[in-house]
Amino acid sequence: MRARKGFGFVEIIVATLIAAVCSIPIIMMVSSSRSETSKAINYLRAMELANEALEWAMIATDTANLDTNLSGCGGSLIVDVGGGTLGPADVDTIDPLNPKWDADGIISRDIGYSDQYNTAYFLRSISVVPVTSGMGAGYMSEVRVEVKWNEGRAPTNLMDPAGDRMRKITLTTLVTHDNRIDY
């Protein structure tokens, strides 16, 4: 009779606990793969934001205010769009120099970022430092783009470059000022 007795209450509880403990790593693994994908997506976006700023640098001509022009393009990509509501920032577009492009209607002015960028609180800062020594001295500048962002939480200060963003990438390139080269 005793040999045919079923499981006791304590045995059931212990078995359930073991099963629960064993399932935790599975759930953790699956959910962490999802959050890792989300991090990878934000990383790709940050890379493209940095690349975008480098593209701006690469079309720049030799102007004395290159630093001002380019550095002014930095800042938070989530801004106050009115009434305290936060929304995606716009790209700093300007009227084209060639009026033919406008006449053909091929230039857009309302260029902006997706709402999906909002949760990462991207912050981009751009600096231009003239090369003062070596081969490029006098006609090259170093352009450094830094993109910081957060994963899953808002920063305490949206605009502070030293703010509490969790992640950061930096891309750097050299820009040649053609007009300064004596051919």
Next chain:
Amino acid sequence: MTIASITEAKTIFRRRSAFTMIEMIASIAVALVVFLLIYKLLSGVRNHYMYGTVNLQNLQDARLAINHLRRDFSSACPRFKDGGSPANAYIYVNRLRKYVFKDPPGWASQYGDPIQITPNGLSFFRFEFDAGSKPRVELVQYQFDAATKTLKRKYKGSERAFKGFEAVEFRLYTHMVNPAVPLLWVRLLIHEGKEMYGSANIGKPLELTTTISSNFVSSSLNNLTWNYETYHN
């Protein structure tokens, strides 16, 4: 019949007794709850897995498409036709430079082929870096087909399809850094849920924007006074 035999008979009888209705209902209920919990767990894991794989696929599609677009457009240029003589070549190059970009598809100039950008398509020539003495260019075309959710890239007679695109948008803009050189703005909206699992509810659509410039266009427009180019093969 002895007492011992009666006791043995009772024992045999008790050993053969079936489950009662209450025991059956209770055990079935417990089994159902256990199965439900296991189902919930496995279903949750499966949903997480599908969601994750769709998001990952979206990311890979975006990266692949952006890489192709950047590599192609960074060496984009209008194609200058052969003017037949150095003097004509100079005229052709400078007349086409007045446009560089042109919107209406099929617009052709006697001086060459400008870069054409429509909201859902690109058509331009790309420099081929080979050892030839004359600059050789090849036509590259991108076209978004909303019906099949595919971005198609045509190059040298071959076609490559990037699938799972909900929307693709191409635009030109001029930035405050230099209004003389237009930049290409690209927006991609990718969602592979329907493609992979037959449901648009699985995974989150991925939206990505970026800017791409062409080194050749930039050089050409920034340095009109000295940057002399002849026709392209």
